[in-house]
Amino acid sequence: MWRRVASLSSSISSSFLAQTASRLNTWESLTTGIAQQAKGVIAPKEKTPFITFVLGGPGSGKGTQCIKIVETFGFAHLSAGDLLRREIASKSADGAMILNTIKEGKIVPSQVTVKLIQKEMELSDNHKFLIDGFPRTEENRVSFEQILSEWQSQIGVEPNVVLFFDCPEEEMVKRVLNRNEGRVDDNLETIKKRLTVFQALSLPVINYYSEKGKLYTIKAIGTEDEIFEQVRPIFAAFETVG
């Protein structure tokens, strides 16, 4: 669905744009050279993308619940943190910068993270995306919106759903210290910094989506299954509509 045709330009946004434009039948209005290059070659998209942002502090259970959402509702799971860690492991040009930023509990520049997410979306055959741990800042949010507006000017730039896993700090710290995945940021010193960043930079994004009426707040305390029972009806409602 979001596949790239092998012989086309390697530009990520070009095929995404071309497919979207084709599906929306707005091809002629998109007059960039890239779009013209791909005209008539790419199969049209079959479905409108459904985008869910998954937000919450470190250790609030985002990744754990994303696995359940994938199992139950068939989304593609894109974890911003996992994509950044994969960049570090692949020793890419940005790897050292990303590692230092994560160790410090700070936020990687949006252009880096958005590019990784964009690439994964484009390569996916799915049209339902769970974007986990993103946007973590207003800068993240605006960068992604800019990409969406380029890709799909006719559909709008807002996510369909924003989940917020609301968890007390004490519980988040306990979970992160027990996570045992060998992460460089799962130590008390970095967690404290991450909680400060969450309060200062991520909560404004959560408030933004609350004001937009997009936010679904989940009380992220209890067993994993209990928490999923709060999540399930949100997506079930969209399944019925869709």
Ligand SMILES: Nc1ncnc2c1ncn2[C@@H]1O[C@H](COP(=O)(O)OP(=O)(O)O)[C@@H](O)[C@H]1O
């Ligand atoms: N409801 C829960 N109760 C207790 N521990 C949990 C719960 N949900 C997740 N965990 C554990 O807490 C840790 C952090 O969860 P994770 O899903 O990685 O959170 P996040 O992605 O928000 O940082 C993991 O070790 C996970 O197994």
Ligand SMILES: Nc1ccn([C@@H]2O[C@H](COP(=O)(O)OP(=O)(O)O)[C@@H](O)[C@H]2O)c(=O)n1
């Ligand atoms: N949008 C994002 C997401 C993660 N990150 C970095 O990656 C780290 C780990 O993110 P994560 O989502 O895997 O962390 P958890 O909330 O799952 O514990 C963050 O603390 C940031 O340093 C980022 O810079 N920008």
Ligand SMILES: [Mg+2]
């Ligand atoms: Mg996570």
